[in-house]
Amino acid sequence: MTAPPARPRVHRRALPGVDPRIFALRVPDEVDAFVVRTERFVALIDTLATPELCEQALDLIADEAAGRPLLVVNTHADWDHVWGNAAVEGRAPVIGHRSATARAGSAEALGTLRDKRAADDRFARVRLVAPTVTFDTSLTLDGGDLTLELLHTPGHTPDHVAVWIPELRVCLAGDAAEDPLPELWEGDASSLARLTASLDQLRALAPDHVLPSHGGTTDPALLDRNLRYFASLTGRYADAVRAGGPEFEAVFPDTAELSDRARAFYRACHHKAVRAAASLLTGPAEQPPR
Ligand SMILES: [Zn+2]
Incomplete structure (x- = not known):
């Protein structure tokens, strides 16, 4: 008989060099949520992957939340960031982008929930909020x-x-920036253009600290590294990207320190980025001859 997998837990983590009014609530190998304590409210940035994890997070910030209203921000409606929303429903406003509403209850989200529940009973109490x-x-x-x-x-x-x-x-970058690379929405030119525009927008703020939701770094140079990676696909390595072929593997960032599972994930992200760069370089579908 195999033991059931250990349930992930939330750990409160101070961020080196960052003002102590901001700290992380980390689920190792999954995601970081963040807390920002202000005079007027406490903001919880993301609710983690399940209501149980979010309840643990709320216990860990009970001191900060005492006497202050709680505000919740959703960085985006991906399962690891917002499937804890049910734990704050009715207790706090949940703030997100207008298009997150449709994504939260989409057929795709329901399909992901069905798959996750089938694989792991820790998702049993998740409701899409x-x-x-x-x-x-x-x-x-x-x-x-x-x-x-x-x-x-x-x-x-x-x-x-x-x-x-x-x-x-301080820039809480969500998944717009990620170490070693952020994942594009689709492997197409418009996703690539949107993400690089977002990275440019964040870099123009000249942050001293960049806190992505994955990777545990606070390094502001992350934005430049991510931008250089995408620029290399359409610049220095454009010929290799156009040609397909194994050469573009040279662009894949160093992932020697990551687990096999994480490396496989970022390799898939890389292949998506290469597809997006190739579609940008070759343009839309061939024009018919005149
Ligand atoms: Zn994520």
Whole structure:
């Protein structure tokens, strides 16, 4: 008989060099949620993958939340970021991009939930809960001492939101930036253009700290590294990308420190990015001869 897999747990983590009003709630090898404590409210950025994990997160921030209203932000409606929403339903406004509402309850999300439940009973209590407060381009939350500027930054997903805290020059990048590389929504030219525009937008803010939801880094150079990676696919390695072939493997970032599972995931992301770059380089479908 094999033992059931250990249930993942949430760990509260201070972020080296970052103001202690911001900290991570980490589920190892899965995702980081973040907490921003302001004078006027406590913001929970993402609710993790299940209501149980989100309840653990709420227990870990009970001191911060005492006497302050709780606001919840959804960076995007992917399972690892927002399937804990049921734990805060009715307790806090859930803020997200307008297009997250449709994604949260989509046929695709229901299919993912069915598959995840079949594979692991920790998803049994998940309910798909959409944001209750939505916006289109940006939304400012004024916490008194700190401001949270929510920025629509699509490309990883259409509904993606990053958070900029100007007083501390902190960027909570969600999955728009990722170490070693962010995943594109589709392997097409428009996803590539959207994500690189979002990365450019975040880089133009000149953050001192960039906190992605995966990878556990705070390095502001992550934005440049991600941008250089995509630029290399359409620049330096354009010929190899156009040709298909194994040469474009040279562009794949170093993943020696990652688990086999993570490496396989990022390899799939890389192949999607190469497809997107190839479609950008070769343009839309061939024009018929005149
Ligand atoms: Zn994610």
